Amino acid sequence: MAEQEPIARAEQELEHHAHAGRYALVWIALLVLTVTTYLAARAPLPGGWHVAVALVIATAKGSLVVLFFMHLWDQRGANRLVFATSLVFVALLVGLTLLDNATRFPLANPPGSAGALPAGGANREPAPEAPR
């Protein structure tokens, strides 16, 4: 119990030594990424790439916040392991869910989404006429 105090104090000192310049740079990077998200949403990308790009940018922004504003960059050991584990589980949730959409029976996908049939099932062959 007692040995926790020096560790906590050392961490505090590290936080005090963080430069204000670093925070400013991270803030600018977050602004740039926000603008990039907006522009990427309007760019003519194929298929489901809009979502992929938005997710990559959001992950980058989240990482910047966690690493610098929440000081994970200055931490070691178990805290980094916890962060890495969280990323694995986020990847798991997003990955297997998107895999479902990508390999699903097309009619089970919402209309307009990447894995869905075009509206009205345009590719469907017309039903053959019944013989008279």
Add this chain to the structure above:
Amino acid sequence: MSPSSAPVSEVPAYNPRNYLNSPATGLRSWLTTRDHKRIGVMFLVATTFFFAVGGLFAMLIRIELLTPGPTIVDAMTYNRLFTLHGVVMIFLFMIPAIPSGFGNFLLPIMLGARDVAFPRLNLLSFYVYLLGATIALWGMIHGGADTGWTFYTPYSTQTVTKVVPILLGAFILGFSSILTGLNFIVTTHTLRAPGMTWTRMPLFIWSIYATSVIQILATPVLGMTLLLVAIENAFGWGIFDPARGGDPVLFQHFFWFYSHPAVYIMVLPAMAVISEVVCTFSHKNIFGYNAVAYSSLGIAFVGFFTWGHHLFTSGQSAFDAGIFGVLSMFVGIFTAIKVFNWTATLYKGSISFKTPFAYFVGFLFFLVFGGMTGIALATVSLDVHWQDTYFVVAHFHFIMVGATIMAFLAALHYWFPKITGRTYPEGWGLVGATLVILGFNFTFIPQFLLGNEGMPRRYYAYPERFWPLNVASTAGASVLAFGLVLILVYLLVSLRSGPVAGPNPWHSRGFEWFVPSPPPPENWEVTPVITHPPHDYHHAGEAPPGGVEPEPRHAS
């Protein structure tokens, strides 16, 4: 070996200065306490109350299903009843009962600590629980919800019943769960007594630790999902409703990403209790400590890879279903490791067939039977037949509810002398255990058969050919309810007039039994130094680990 046997030496049997009367006894001192033991007891009282409420809903459901047509309630009320039964039992009873109740009481004592790492956060966790429960109850009283506890979209985003307060209640309850989990993880990392290495920790702690990891990692996903449903319900956004461009299967992915690991939030603490009970009542060290400890983490990890088996017939791709089917089977491996090690612990043990041990036997039966039907359900082709039938209802009641209730009752009886300083009547204890175990089987074995014959779950009316098995199930539920009421009565009587237990009535070598009963506010008079693993019955003649006296030194 009787729980009422008097302790030796000058140590008083009933510790005069204990957490129940010190530092004060008034209501205010309880409501503002930061003592983990008092918070644990308050959680136990609250969760037991909600267990009774959920049980009442269950009995109403079973009485309604006593006849094929309408019996006592209309169809809408029936839908509300099974929804509220699920919500109350899962969010208000099973998730918090063992970790927040017994975990809070025992974890710091077992670690040799004075309290949890964040005592104020611990009390906040209790009040957040009460707030969530109050909001959910308000929703139940003012209309209730009829969606089932799973809140499946698109129905839950369209229903006119009061689903939003109940969603909000469950959302808030999630924060209580996260706070408790966070507290336990930090406490385990930072407040272990000198000499308590990770492999000297009681197995109870390992399982509670694994539970806490799931609580922290999975609960935020539930919060996010319930919030999205509430938003869609209130504002009509198209997230999950296909009519508005949403994807209802996406909801099921999100929901089960939490709710399947949540099964392990309920079962891992049950396994935590059982690992302690089996050692004490076999008077033997656990067989394969490392295997049991690491399999807890294994279950917690693999539990995150299996959620898709709830979606086999919901429109999920066949490719994804195949992957999830295989991954689901892995849970069986880690569970089997535990089961084999528990049974190996019994071998050549000196078994004392007391009430907690009776519940251990019931637990093994429900876990293995429920687990094997789970393996069957994880087989995609078989699941197509059983999906959404009573077979699934019976399966999850066996594995999740049966196992958890067995462990909850085992814990209640096993630690009753430690928590209250008094004992319960052993004879009535065994009668209660017999009634509960038999009643549970008579309730759910007919439901396995009903499901296999094709009776869908959640239906208000059914064809007459399902009638006899439904009558059998309701009869079983009545026996179960009677057994539970009996247990409640003799435990309440024992609280006041039970014989004084003494510090270690079971002659256990678990660390918590080396503090007085009831424990003093500071748990340990001096911080113990741990030199042996827990339950070291090989050294039963010697002083317990770390020079802690065989009989506790009381603080008076």
